[in-house]
Amino acid sequence: MWFQWKKQLKKTTKRNEQSGQEKNGINRTVESELQRNIETVRNTTGNSVDVVIRRFLLGKEEGIPAALLFVSGIVDEEMIHQFLLESVVQLTVPSSYCREEALVYIEQKIAAAGKMKRIKRWSELFLALMSGEVILLIDGVPEALSVEAKGGERRAIEEPVTQLSIRGPREGFTESLATNVAMVRRRIQNPHLWLEAITIGEVTQTNVSIMYIKGIASDEIVEEVRRRLQRIRIDGILESGYIEQLIEDQTFTTFPTVYHTERPDSVAANLLEGRIAIFVEGTPFVLIAPTVFIQFFQVVEDYYARFDIATALRFLRVLVFFISLVAPSVYIAATTFHQEMIPTQLVIAIAAQRESVPFPAFVEALMMEVTFEILREAGVRLPRAVGQAVSIVGALVIGQATVEAGFVSSAMVIVVSITAIASFATPSFAIAISARLIRFLLMVLAALFGFYGILIGIVLMTLHLCSLRSFGVPYMSPLAPLILSNIRDTLVRFPMWALTERPRLINQTNMVRQGNDQRPKPPNQPEKEGDNH
Amino acid sequence: MTLVHMMLLSGCWSKKELTDLAFVIAVGVDKKDGKYVLTLQVVNPGNVAGATQRGGGSSGLPVTLYTSTGDTLVEASRKASKKISRLTYYAHTNLVVIGEELARDGITEIFDAIERNPQFRTTASVIVARGRTAEELLSVLTPIDKIPANQIIKTLEMTEKVWGENLNVHAGEVIESLSLAGKEVVMSGFRLDGNRETGKKTKNVQSIDPYARLRAEALAVFKKGKLVSWMGGEEARGVLWILNKIHQTALNIGWKEKKEAVSYKVVRSKTEVTAKMSKGNPVISVVIEAEGDVGETLAPIDLTNPTQIATLEKKIRNEIQKEVQKAIRHAQREKSDIFGFGEIIHRTYPKEWKQMQRVWDEQYFPHLPISIKVDAFVRRTGLRNKPYFQ
Numbered sequence: 001m002w003f004q005w006k007k008q009l010k011k012t013t014k015r016n017e018q019s020g021q022e023k024n025g026i027n028r029t030v031e032s033e034l035q036r037n038i039e040t041v042r043n044t045t046g047n048s049v050d051v052v053i054r055r056f057l058l059g060k061e062e063g064i065p066a067a068l069l070f071v072s073g074i075v076d077e078e079m080i081h082q083f084l085l086e087s088v089v090q091l092t093v094p095s096s097y098c099r100e101e102a103l104v105y106i107e108q109k110i111a112a113a114g115k116m117k118r119i120k121r122w123s124e125l126f127l128a129l130m131s132g133e134v135i136l137l138i139d140g141v142p143e144a145l146s147v148e149a150k151g152g153e154r155r156a157i158e159e160p161v162t163q164l165s166i167r168g169p170r171e172g173f174t175e176s177l178a179t180n181v182a183m184v185r186r187r188i189q190n191p192h193l194w195l196e197a198i199t200i201g202e203v204t205q206t207n208v209s210i211m212y213i214k215g216i217a218s219d220e221i222v223e224e225v226r227r228r229l230q231r232i233r234i235d236g237i238l239e240s241g242y243i244e245q246l247i248e249d250q251t252f253t254t255f256p257t258v259y260h261t262e263r264p265d266s267v268a269a270n271l272l273e274g275r276i277a278i279f280v281e282g283t284p285f286v287l288i289a290p291t292v293f294i295q296f297f298q299v300v301e302d303y304y305a306r307f308d309i310a311t312a313l314r315f316l317r318v319l320v321f322f323i324s325l326v327a328p329s330v331y332i333a334a335t336t337f338h339q340e341m342i343p344t345q346l347v348i349a350i351a352a353q354r355e356s357v358p359f360p361a362f363v364e365a366l367m368m369e370v371t372f373e374i375l376r377e378a379g380v381r382l383p384r385a386v387g388q389a390v391s392i393v394g395a396l397v398i399g400q401a402t403v404e405a406g407f408v409s410s411a412m413v414i415v416v417s418i419t420a421i422a423s424f425a426t427p428s429f430a431i432a433i434s435a436r437l438i439r440f441l442l443m444v445l446a447a448l449f450g451f452y453g454i455l456i457g458i459v460l461m462t463l464h465l466c467s468l469r470s471f472g473v474p475y476m477s478p479l480a481p482l483i484l485s486n487i488r489d490t491l492v493r494f495p496m497w498a499l500t501e502r503p504r505l506i507n508q509t510n511m512v513r514q515g516n517d518q519r520p521k522p523p524n525q526p527e528k529e530g531d532n533h
Numbered sequence: 534m535t536l537v538h539m540m541l542l543s544g545c546w547s548k549k550e551l552t553d554l555a556f557v558i559a560v561g562v563d564k565k566d567g568k569y570v571l572t573l574q575v576v577n578p579g580n581v582a583g584a585t586q587r588g589g590g591s592s593g594l595p596v597t598l599y600t601s602t603g604d605t606l607v608e609a610s611r612k613a614s615k616k617i618s619r620l621t622y623y624a625h626t627n628l629v630v631i632g633e634e635l636a637r638d639g640i641t642e643i644f645d646a647i648e649r650n651p652q653f654r655t656t657a658s659v660i661v662a663r664g665r666t667a668e669e670l671l672s673v674l675t676p677i678d679k680i681p682a683n684q685i686i687k688t689l690e691m692t693e694k695v696w697g698e699n700l701n702v703h704a705g706e707v708i709e710s711l712s713l714a715g716k717e718v719v720m721s722g723f724r725l726d727g728n729r730e731t732g733k734k735t736k737n738v739q740s741i742d743p744y745a746r747l748r749a750e751a752l753a754v755f756k757k758g759k760l761v762s763w764m765g766g767e768e769a770r771g772v773l774w775i776l777n778k779i780h781q782t783a784l785n786i787g788w789k790e791k792k793e794a795v796s797y798k799v800v801r802s803k804t805e806v807t808a809k810m811s812k813g814n815p816v817i818s819v820v821i822e823a824e825g826d827v828g829e830t831l832a833p834i835d836l837t838n839p840t841q842i843a844t845l846e847k848k849i850r851n852e853i854q855k856e857v858q859k860a861i862r863h864a865q866r867e868k869s870d871i872f873g874f875g876e877i878i879h880r881t882y883p884k885e886w887k888q889m890q891r892v893w894d895e896q897y898f899p900h901l902p903i904s905i906k907v908d909a910f911v912r913r914t915g916l917r918n919k920p921y922f923q
Contacts, residue, residue, distance in 0.1 A: 145803055334551075337548060337549070339551065339554060340624030344558070344627060348680075349581070351551045
């Protein structure tokens with residue numbers, strides 16, 4: 001069955017490729033007759049109304065028939081009218097030039113436009129046309145000239161929505177790859193910041209770029225990222241999530257092994273640590289690889305704030321992650337197995353609340369957790385105006401009415417609320433959502449085996465975490481395997497001057513971040529003798 | 534594989550919902566017609582103040598009493614299930630009450646069940662119901678701490694801390710004392726004042742002056758697991774001085790012709806007991822260091838005068854010494870080494886102890902020479918130096 005299905009799959013993809021080739025006429029070249037060329041374009045694009053074909057006569061005197069092709073909406077139409085069309089029409093091609101030479105003449109003469117390219121193949125022509133370039137066809141010339149004039153309406157640069165910070169730059173990535181790349185370029189003004197472009201998606205032809213700092217990033221990892229990206233054969237890439245799922249080391253895990261961010265400063269920081277950024281056209285989320293577990297507890301603000309505060313906050317975040325993971329299961333275990341562990345007064349208070357609750361603790365907890373997940377999902381998807389209604393219903397119905405009706409105990413509501421707040425306080429949504437899943441698993445274990453079950457769950461989770469790799473880098477590093485020099489920037493963050501080394505990934509050569517004696521000193525202090533020599 | 538087996542084989546046999554448990558907060562033990570009478574004070578969670586948010590449970594009582602009899606304590610405990618709808622759960626039992634009759638009869642055996650049961654905490658306090666059965670003592674409703682057992686424990690803890698005539702003894706300590714040759718059991722007694730019958734009813738806590746009250750009483754001195762005498766007042770405090778259990782207390786000292794003229798508040802104290810051998814006979818030395826403030830004077834004393842203070846301190850030392858001597862005399866008379874002097878000798882001179890061990894109570898302890906050295910000083914004199922009166 002499996003093989004048959006696979007064979008079939010192969011066949012269909014082949015057929016698709018063939019038909020695609022025919023349609024695009026991949027091997028055919030541009031003909032010399034303008035009319036026929038225009039017809040080819042018309043036929044291939046199915047007379048789409050947004051494909052504009054603007055015929056005109058080239059030159060002032062006799063005029064050579066020519067046409068400008070572009071897709072309205074994705075080109076800068078102002079630029080086409082002001083510069084391109086005007087200058088091309090008013091251009092006087094010396095009559096001594098033959099028509100082929102005219103094209104070259106135009107190419108050299110139009111200085112207003114930026115990137116220009118001569119195109120012979122239809123496939124190239126359509127790719128250029130669809131990505132927002134303007135194509136100039138001249139009658140009698142079996143070649144086209146493409147002029148870059150990308151534009152159109154795009155979202156402006158705004159504050160990132162998912163990764164807010166109190167201190168730090170306010171700009172976030174947009175859906176435009178070029179803008180995103182520029183934002184990082186502005187932060188790292190260095191010729192060694194390399195950018196590689198690659199097109200992924202048989203149908204969508206999405207631009208994807210790999211960015212890294214040559215000399216800091218390990219060549220091996222760059223090669224590995226490149227290899228994994230090139231391996232992708234898919235019809236379309238609509239978001240960096242597609243890429244993430246196609247290049248991650250391990251699919252069957254709830255933990256994300258590729259980090260994604262909306263902040264250019266975060267990307268710049270990661271590049272400086274020797275990691276690689278993957279930009280995808282059409283999404284503000286940039287992927288970072290390789291990724292380690294601890295990265296999900298670090299935010300850019302840790303480095304903008306002073307070290308003691310950053311360290312305290314990191315401890316808090318780990319605590320919060322742990323609470324969001326185990327709070328309901330600890331409640332279940334303590335109330336159904338280990339009543340002796342709760343202080344007498346508290347156990348009596350909890351028992352009093354549970355007196356009228358008709359369900360066992362596990363069912364109660366499961367009910368409330370599921371209700372909360374429903375509420376949260378509703379809150380995310382609903383339009384903002386209705387969202388408020390959801391929160392009112394959630395607070396009143398779930399919070400108060402169920403307790404008053406005696407369906408759940410108020411202790412349970414407290415536990416669920418703490419869990420919810422804790423999971424919101426986890427800095428990365430990607431890791432918070434995996435904690436959400438594991439939480440239910442732990443709850444089942446707690447209901448069956450008490451604390452013993454929770455312990456087993458956590459041990460298994462730790463084992464699993466230690467087995468994960470991200471582009472060959474152990475997921476739990478630098479904690480397991482322990483890399484002492486990198487511990488300085490994990491759960492704790494040492495003062496800025498003490499972070500002298502880059503995190504160890506794989507086979508890097510350039511590990512030194514800064515000099516050894518960066519520690520600020522009070523002025524006029526006589527330097528130690530050792531420093532002078 | 535191992536993990537899978539670990540999970541499958543353990544199962545959820547110990548699972549118990551909170552609503553299936555009867556929290557036994559206090560256990561009372563008596564003896565009647567040769568059988569043990571077990572009294573269980575079970576918490577009625579819905580009716581404990583603070584937890585009554587709904588269901589209108591305020592009318593009910595916070596605890597309920599169950600009694601059952603049996604030849605052994607375990608038998609009695611299991612038999613109690615005939616009356617209780619839930620599983621008796623002893624993990625939160627904080628108090629064990631022993632009826633005086635049983636205490637005089639001997640308490641050695643009853644602690645086995647307590648120690649053997651994994652649920653039972655050895656940190657539970659143990660008291661003797663003076664002149665009563667445990668059942669009677671446990672059947673009184675108390676006004677401030679709604680659960681009577683808590684009322685008793687908290688009273689005991691508090692009075693030990695600020696007055697120092699009572700001792701909060703845990704079950705574990707009792708077991709230890711019972712098993713050691715050089716230490717006898719001493720624990721606090723509790724008395725029931727007033728009308729017992731009304732004490733059982735809500736009426737008791739609805740009155741500003743409850744009809745029945747519980748009161749911490751003298752110390753019960755045991756000998757070989759049997760209650761032999763009661764020790765109260767200054768004698769009792771002497772015991773606590775020796776046991777290094779005094780945290781705070783107040784002493785009255787005479788000044789010139791006036792008796793009980795100055796009140797000395799002890800705020801810190803430390804006692805060290807050491808053993809020595811002198812000519813083959815053990816000698817115990819007790820060194821007490823106390824520190825305190827002048828709390829009140831009823832006589833005109835000039836507290837700015839160092840010599841006056843020195844005189845005061847001397848009187849304080851004598852007072853403490855007097856209390857300690859009283860306690861020792863009482864214990865020696867009863868031939869009951871409640872201070873654990875034997876254990877100290879055991880620890881310091883293990884070899885010699887072996888010979889003394891058997892006859893310690895009869896031959897050595899009653900005539901044990903004990904030197905008492907007290908070092909007390911006045912740390913502060915309060916906000917006032919000279920009293921306003923002359």
